[in-house]
Amino acid sequence: MRRAFGITRLGRPSSQPGRGPVRWIATLRRRWPNARFLREVARDASTLIRAGRNRPIAGGVDFGDLRRLAPISRSFGHNRGTPVDRHYIERFLAAKASRVRGRVLEIGGNEYTRRFGAGRVSQSDILHVDDSNPAATYVGDLASATHIPSGAFECVILTQTLQLINEAEAALATVHRILSPGGVLLATMPGLSQISEIDPGYVWRWAFTAQAVRDLVGEHFRQQGALEVASVGNLLTTTAFLYGIATEELTPEELAHHDPAVELLITVTATKARQRDGEGVDGGMTGAGLESEGH
């Protein structure tokens, strides 16, 4: 069975007859798809009808500033303000700030450990994929980081990292291993996103759905209530993010609206079980050394 998409998907079923003029214009446009005046008629009709229906008719969409093939900013809007995904990442971490405590591992730097764990963090560790980062306390690929001790961290902050890792499953196994019982993984992954071309050293591999993340992370955090996966964003903020329009160009209400069908970003709060299940607490210091594990 074929489903109706497009304008009809938003309300009116496709089998229901439309209003006369709208159907005539659509028929004419199918017949002469390149006729510019018909496109204009459709747009004008759309403008008239939009007031009542708040939705342009097919063929009459006014794309405005967004009718362009290059994004407004290729760097996620960094040059215009705060990238929209950063807004959501920081909102998520602010809501979970009380869990950023004890010994905390963050990837690439410790900005969020310091900012959200202020006063609660006893030790801040940084994992970096290669030896280019002097602040790193561990060097290696999360997917094969056997040198990071097991059961050592009360919190692992993993923002926008999993999409770069080929063996995402293995990386999550490492995270589970190095968390202490009751420790928490606070992670975010891109849902709908442009590919970053900022750092040519990394291959951006995946985009995730909330369902994929639920399955992927749930593999390791199985007990009841351990896993909380959510999406954030809506059609407008996702559109803005894709074009590189910054957070400051949207209103707080627009940013706050949540549409579960449009997953701009996926957030994960995963807690490791308190009782020891054997595999998670020993065998950490295997003497694997500090080999760099690039892929």
Add this chain to the structure above:
Amino acid sequence: MAGGRRVESWYLARFLHEHRECIKGCILRLGGAWTDEDKGFGGASRAMQIGRIGERGNIECAPQDARAPENGFDCILAADVLFETRDPRRTIRELHAALAPNGVLLATFPGTVRLWSATGERNGYRGLSVKATRHLFAEVFPIENLEVRGYGNVLAAVAALHGIRSDSLSEAELAHRDDAYAVSVGVSARKPQTGADPQADDGWEGVNEGCAALSV
């Protein structure tokens, strides 16, 4: 009703059109993202079979259609099916095993800006970047036999997200390719004529009990 079609379908049709000379011989078609126009491709082929990807990432043929050729298929069309499974690597290996020597796999799947979940249609798994696609298929197919192409750009991606159909964009707007905004990724992968099979132990007969049992 709107004219045009879904932006993703437009790209699927374009991908098939670009590779139409490969669609011949004994064909296996997987996936449900096909439109009536697309069925025209491969019309001159000897046999067209319909299959699907099973729960474990294996290939399943409908039993009544299952007359799997002994050497494998000359062409496998897999539209948006690879990432319905948890283990896309296994699926790629199985597709490789199901191909005849010199057979071609034509596969499409969502890029990073058009995930299935956004359509509400099914629980998709991952969107894949063009680069990652090349890496993933190169694990099984020789790199020189691989052609990976991203379709779409920021305007097409946003149009697709909003459910705006292809006739609202010009052909030039749809055809412009910007890999940072791939709506769809298309892969054409040819199995080598001879030589070492990287997954020789994962043979076609062992892979698909359903088809193999009924093959002559």
